[in-house]
Amino acid sequence: MNRVILVIMGLMAALVVAIGVVVVVLVAGGGEDEVRGPQDTTGQEENGTEDGGGGPAAGELRLLGPEPLSLDPHVITESASAVYVVEIFGGLLTLDPELQLQADLAQEIPSEANGGKVITADGTVTYTFHLRENALFHDRKPVTADDVKYSLERAADPATQSLVAEFFLGDIVGVKEKLAGEATEVRGVQAVDDLTVAITIERDLPSFLYKLTYPTAFVVDQRQVEGDPNWSRRPNGTGPYKLEQWRLGERIILKANDRYHLGAPKVETVRFLQAGSGITLYEAGDVDVTGVALDDLQRVQDPADPLNAEYRSGTSLAIDYIGFNTNSPPFDDPTVRKAFAMAIDKEQIASAIFQGAIPVANSILMPGMAAYNENARAPEFNPDEARRLLEESKYGGPEGLPTISLAESGTGASSGPGTAAIVEMWRDNLGVEVEIEQAETATFFQDVSQGRYQAFLIGWIMDYPAEDDILNIHLDSESPNNDTFYKNPQVDDLLRRALLEPDQQQRIQLYQQAEQIILDEVPWFPLFFGQYHALVKPYVKDYLIPPAIVPRLRFVTLEAQ
């Protein structure tokens, strides 16, 4: 019995002590707040204790950032990782914030004019890149031609398990063999001397150089990659920023690379928080920039709101569209597709549901693309014509249609606001009941590519600003990414000719021609273009919002307060 008493008393004592500690923490925490005011939250607390100050006064830019999946440039496919990777690494070429092609590790962009591009008799093209002598890894080691060759071969090594190597590097002679495990090296990449790399591609492809700006083509440090299994947690890149700290699920801190060959960044430290509600942190002064979600948009767009002066927006090379599976009834009939398209009032959705925050798309190519065509015309809203077309189709009207569902990615109890509006318009304007089918993101893309849906709401984010990155890969009948199974020999021909057309004017014309045919036959019905909304504190200058994920942090300056 004595033992029992001891155990219980011990237990009680421990609990009492522990609860006392909690009470003290609670009380002490509360007291602190009263003294320091609600503005001062833990962000600063931590800055103060461990990083020696923080915020704009200390030359630190504080942003919200997504959690990256990996910082290995050769394997990443998603923007969450790319945001960091484009700042930490670099390749031969890069894109500036206006999405113009720029030399990065290379001294200049190879062209026929400067002798860097040679077309051989067999149709292959060899680009010669001269590396900058002052291009260094973060550890001050110079970048050599061997590093470039190693990196491209690593990206194409099946063991690297890149899901996009073939897509971005597949044009290089020997990459497909390497990916298939049939070759140990990539023949098309040769180190001519220490600072010269020659890359040979199978055919003259005007958009090829753009593909080299994607992280798959970035340069990594061979010694580090081979010597350190955890290298991507402390990567030795060549970009404007170095990784200082990566705390999973919490924060990423980047430090300026003072030796950066295109000009050292002006902000010494960039801190990305990976948790918390953007606008709350922004208003509390814990971050200097935040994206604005739809819910808060109306508020910050109101000129009377104090935040309005700090509101910025920018377009992004992205599009939302309805994909009609052209193999699946009733959308195997172009007339039905057109009828469904003409029953949707996009302007109404944009203004009533999205408060005009997103631009309506009437073309597939977005503004900012060379072949963007203001006069391109997707089927316009016209309910009478829509009904007439439906009667005229091989299904003969609403009664003849099979059950239809529109798929979207998402697992919420309710569908996206735009989705419900579209379905309602189909009911009101066509007299057709369409079900909304929600799919988990994990399986949505796969189900789309396997043709499991009749119609689906989906988006596409451009990888590089060339037309083939959307038209050829989605609408050429042979492309594995043709998710609507659209097949039109005339369009195939136009797209393939455009892909290889060296003359820009000619190329633009071919693409615009193909685009108009596609718009008329409606495998895709464009809905909205991408638009990014942000709040930026007034002391943050030159915070650019480029239309794609490109290095941009080195341009930012912080004004002393």
Next chain:
Amino acid sequence: MQGLFAYTLRRLLWVPLVLLVVSFFTFTITRFGPGDPVTILAGQYQDPEVIERVKQERGLDQPFYEQYGIYMKNLLTKGDFGTSITIQRDFKVWDIIWPRMLVSLQPGLVALVIAFPLGIAVGIFAALRQGTWMDPFSIGTFLLLQSVPVLVTLPLLVLIFVVKLGWLPATGWGGPRVDVGPQDIALGIFSRHIILPALVLSLPGVAGIARLVRATTLSVLGEDYVRTARAKGLPELTVVSRHVARNALLPLVTVVGLSLITLLEGAFFTETILGIPGIGRLGVEAAQSRDYDVILALVLILAAAFVVANIVIDIAYTFIDPRIRFGAQRSG
């Protein structure tokens, strides 16, 4: 003591079998469920050939029993929980889970420390006030807290204490840092970050403890020795603390184990909503992104924790209550 040893051994021998069954079922469910990690990685680049090639490279094209065999062999011979694909690509699963476990433990422990004394106090109080309005009122208040889902209380508390009053930090987690091997973690237990999750995890559990304590206290109050104690003229406080509480609290030891389960369920919500980098949030993310090895490791570790915790509690019980003798079960 010989009986106790044999009993412990017998119970421990069951552990591997339980874990084997758990691992097999989890493995099967993940492999046959819809979606797979490589397809998710491919995102908007769905090229079936490329996806197939990467699956081959990762061994995901093998029959599932072979994959299971390889996984178990690595786990048993090397203690290798595998590699993450979609959470942190190519990171060792253990390196991902270990720091997060230490984060999740913090609100969990504080919640236990709040819930038990509070539940005990409320339970004894209610029992002593049996028949008055205070009995159902005190228990009822905490039953209400138990009945409202965390999904409702948590956003409400965030709205009040973070958004409106600004007393608590908006970010999920922080505090002094300690290095735990693969990375350092924040000791939120020493910062204001602990308050919301600890409250939300503890309050729903109070009612259960209080009701149990109330029931046992009532039965103890009717015992002869309590009547004797009162008859001796001992002050009520002494009767309650020395004779009632001591005996009424014994069954609570078993509840500690069950409370762990409740805490864990709560962690999935609190960590996801508050953005705390613990295993609850990790579990949700891993399931959503089909990170096979992470899911399996989490399930295995948690299953092992429960099984072992229950064994420890059963053994502790024999020390606390001499009436229970495991060896004697068969002979007498």
